[in-house]
Amino acid sequence: MKLHTTLAALFIMATMSAAPASADDKKIGFVYVGPAADYGYNTSMDLGRQYLEKNMKGIDTSTFENIPESAEVEQVMERLIQSGHGIIFATSYGYLDYAISLGKKYPDVKFLHAGGLKTSDNVGTYWADSDDGMYLAGVVAGSKSESGKLGFIGAFQIPQLFRSINAFTLGAQSVNPDATVTVVWTGGWWEPQKEAEATNAFADEGIDVIAEQVDSPITIAQTAEKRGVYIIGKDVNVMDRAPEAWLTGVSWNWGPMMENMVKEIHTGTWTPSHVRSDLAGGAAVLDPFGKSVSEETKAKVLALKDKIVSGEMEIWTGPIIAQDGTEIVGSGNALDMEKIESMDFLVKGVIGSTN
Known part of the structure; x- marks a missing residue:
């Protein structure tokens, strides 16, 4: 059931009046905000789905792709429910309220939402914290940058x-306290033209390392390669697409986490909660280093990784100072999960707006 938006809408219109089938927790639906073949965020989620199919006998998965974070996703999830899907993975940030709304209507269906701080009787969240990996990637970027000027392209x-x-x-400031990060917002999860324009603008400004968090990293990676600047990847390893530009990246490994939640539902032990994993848990992965990363930097980063994984080091420990000089957390204290997951500030050294 790999349907794009227009085709999905036709199926929805044709079936909305039908009585829903009984919820079958062996039928698992996945809803993606972009194409599963974006070789980025949605690909990472679809790799999780493939992991389930490979490792769990008797299940049947279906996917809807290119579904916006709007009322349309509620209609798509209802379509899955009417065809008997008992578990739905709502994989994009803006799907949560729609999942909770539908959960009230269909109490026998289990909704597993990617991120967020809301749950209900049959809606839980899951997420892989990639912050530690991004800190380590920042160390690589700060060590490699000659200008001390870094860029970040965000959706x-x-x-x-x-x-x-x-x-x-x-992470970058831990090796270069004067490092700055200029942020450009594209206003969309997949905006190849804007991503290319931002990459070129960064290169023109003398920014020599670019990180990103959009749904597909390929445009940024290949544009950076052409411009002779370095990149930090996100979501999926695209080292082979830009081998000269590549420094490192942070990928996601959703499969084991997804499998654990589905098994709990099947055994009746699942309860709605905020399921989280990270670099230590294996759900976030520090990608291989590029060929231009020095042995000294590799050793430093891997030593820091060991400290993070062992719990000796916590990256959200103060002092953490916001752009305007406000102290967010003092020395020796750390941000808790709720404050991290509701983060609404940028730290000192970031050039860009929060609204």
């Missing part, structure tokens, strides 16, 4: 993006 001004930008900046 939307939401907590998950602020976290990545801030972690990346703090």
Whole structure:
């Protein structure tokens, strides 16, 4: 059931009046905000779906692609429910309220939403924190940059993006306290033209390392390669697409987390909660280093990674200072999960707006 938006709408219109089938938790639906073949965020989620199919016998998965974060996603999820899907993975940030609304209408269906801080009787969230990996990538970027001027191309001004930008900046500043990160917002998860324009503008400004968090990293990676600047990847390893520009990246490994939640639903032990994993748990992965990264930098980053994984180091420990000089958290204290996941500030050294 790999349907694009227009085709999905036709199916929805044809079936909205039908009585829903009984919820079958062996039928699992996935809803993506972009194409599963974007070789970025949606690809990472679809790799999780493929992991389920490979490792769990007797399940049947279906996908809807290119579904916007609007009322349309509610209609798409209802279509899945009417065809008997008992588990729905709502994989994009803006789907949560729609999942909770539908959950009230269909209490026998389980909704698993990517991120967010809301749950209900049959809606839980899951997420892989990539902040630690972005901090380490920032160390690589700060070590490699000759100008001390870094760039970041982001889709939307939401907590998950602020976290990545801030972690990346703090990592860079740990090796170069004067490093700055200039942020450009594209206003969309997949905007290849804007992404290329931003990459070229950064190169023109003397920015020599670019990080990103959009749904597909390929445009940025290949444009950076042409311009002779370096990149930090996100979501999926695209080292082979831009081998000269590549420094490192942070990928996601959703499969084991998805499998655990589905198994809990099947055994009746699942309860709605905020399921989280990270670099230590294996759901976030530090990608291989590019050929231009020095052995000294590699050793430094891997030593820091060991400290993070062991719990010896916490990247969100103060002092953390916002753009305007406000102290967000003092020395020796750390941000808790709720403050991290509702992050609405950018740290000192970031050039860009939060709204």
